[in-house]
Amino acid sequence: MEERKEWTLAEILEVHRKPLLELVYEAATVHRKHHNPNEVQISSLLSIKTGGCQEDCGYCPQAARYHTDIEENDLMSVEQVTTAANRAKVLGASRVCMGAAWRNVKDDEDFDQVIRLVQTVNSMDMEVCATLGMVTETQAKKLAEAGLYAYNHNLDTSEDYYKEVISTRGYEDRLETLSNVRKAKLTVCSGGIIGMGESVEDRCKMLLTLSQLDPQPESVPINALVAVEGTPMEDQEPVPIWDMVRMVATARIVMPKSTVRLSAGRLSMTKEGQALCFMAGAGSIFAGDKLLTTPNPATNEDLEMFEILGLQPTAPFAKGDRPQPEPLTEEERAKKENPKWSRPGHRIPAHVEYTKKGKLKKKAIQK
Numbered sequence: 001m002e003e004r005k006e007w008t009l010a011e012i013l014e015v016h017r018k019p020l021l022e023l024v025y026e027a028a029t030v031h032r033k034h035h036n037p038n039e040v041q042i043s044s045l046l047s048i049k050t051g052g053c054q055e056d057c058g059y060c061p062q063a064a065r066y067h068t069d070i071e072e073n074d075l076m077s078v079e080q081v082t083t084a085a086n087r088a089k090v091l092g093a094s095r096v097c098m099g100a101a102w103r104n105v106k107d108d109e110d111f112d113q114v115i116r117l118v119q120t121v122n123s124m125d126m127e128v129c130a131t132l133g134m135v136t137e138t139q140a141k142k143l144a145e146a147g148l149y150a151y152n153h154n155l156d157t158s159e160d161y162y163k164e165v166i167s168t169r170g171y172e173d174r175l176e177t178l179s180n181v182r183k184a185k186l187t188v189c190s191g192g193i194i195g196m197g198e199s200v201e202d203r204c205k206m207l208l209t210l211s212q213l214d215p216q217p218e219s220v221p222i223n224a225l226v227a228v229e230g231t232p233m234e235d236q237e238p239v240p241i242w243d244m245v246r247m248v249a250t251a252r253i254v255m256p257k258s259t260v261r262l263s264a265g266r267l268s269m270t271k272e273g274q275a276l277c278f279m280a281g282a283g284s285i286f287a288g289d290k291l292l293t294t295p296n297p298a299t300n301e302d303l304e305m306f307e308i309l310g311l312q313p314t315a316p317f318a319k320g321d322r323p324q325p326e327p328l329t330e331e332e333r334a335k336k337e338n339p340k341w342s343r344p345g346h347r348i349p350a351h352v353e354y355t356k357k358g359k360l361k362k363k364a365i366q367k
């Protein structure tokens, strides 16, 4: 089968609609060409600052306005992150992704602390990824200099459907952030979530946009929505495993060299379902009993699955693409930024309704 970069939406849809076993076979063939099919990377996702976010992402329990039952925490200390990263390393993780519930990075004390956290995990010889919201080029360079390996910023869905999911920021800012990450010579991690009410066309449009990034992202997480009570998406139906397999396989074919990551939603997948995803080209799982704030399979379950399937955890930096950042100039080092990213502010009825419910809940708690 021909491998190519310039995909059209019609071609991606055609791939996505193939008979499932044919699709998996083709994806597995591409996967074997570029990746070791017996290796799956174990990544650890650490919520270094949880909750209290000002954004209105319809799927997210960390959005302050919905008042879900998550436990909020302030930015973690170096000691806390060292302990968590050590534990993950012992269990086979070669990558630590640190997430903070922020709209964007600001050059303040918290960012200085994140820089220290990146330096700490980097010194443990693990790939360090961060997901901190929108980031400028200079901020991305500061992270790169600290030893960051990858920056995650998901497109979430298609540009069209994004307007139904978030009103507090624009799709173009996500693309600009990815471009800033690339300019800082970091590797790019960007994917999305399925099961938010989007169409198959939206899913494929998102893959098209990702495939058009030049170069394509090194890492593409595919999440299945975990519908959390209290969020506007609490009533969404669970994503069928077949949809996950199709999405993983299509991503694999469209972006042959990227590591496609099985991310949120694994708790509701059987081992058989996950095995089919690995066959279709998934090359990574997130391990640990929580994924930021939503439940995830227990670590021993994952180790048992690796044993059954004969999988080995991927070593850190196995791709040989460790970033080689250029040193910051004095001017860049001194720069203090808090840019005004866009805020479209359009009305999403479900968000209005759940913000009201959130306010009532907050009042009830305060009484």
Ligand code: SF4
Pocket (backbone or CB within 6 Å): 053, 054, 055, 056, 057, 060, 061, 062, 063, 100, 101, 102, 103, 133
């Ligand atoms: S997804 Fe991120 S930006 Fe959106 S509400 Fe949650 S923490 Fe905030």
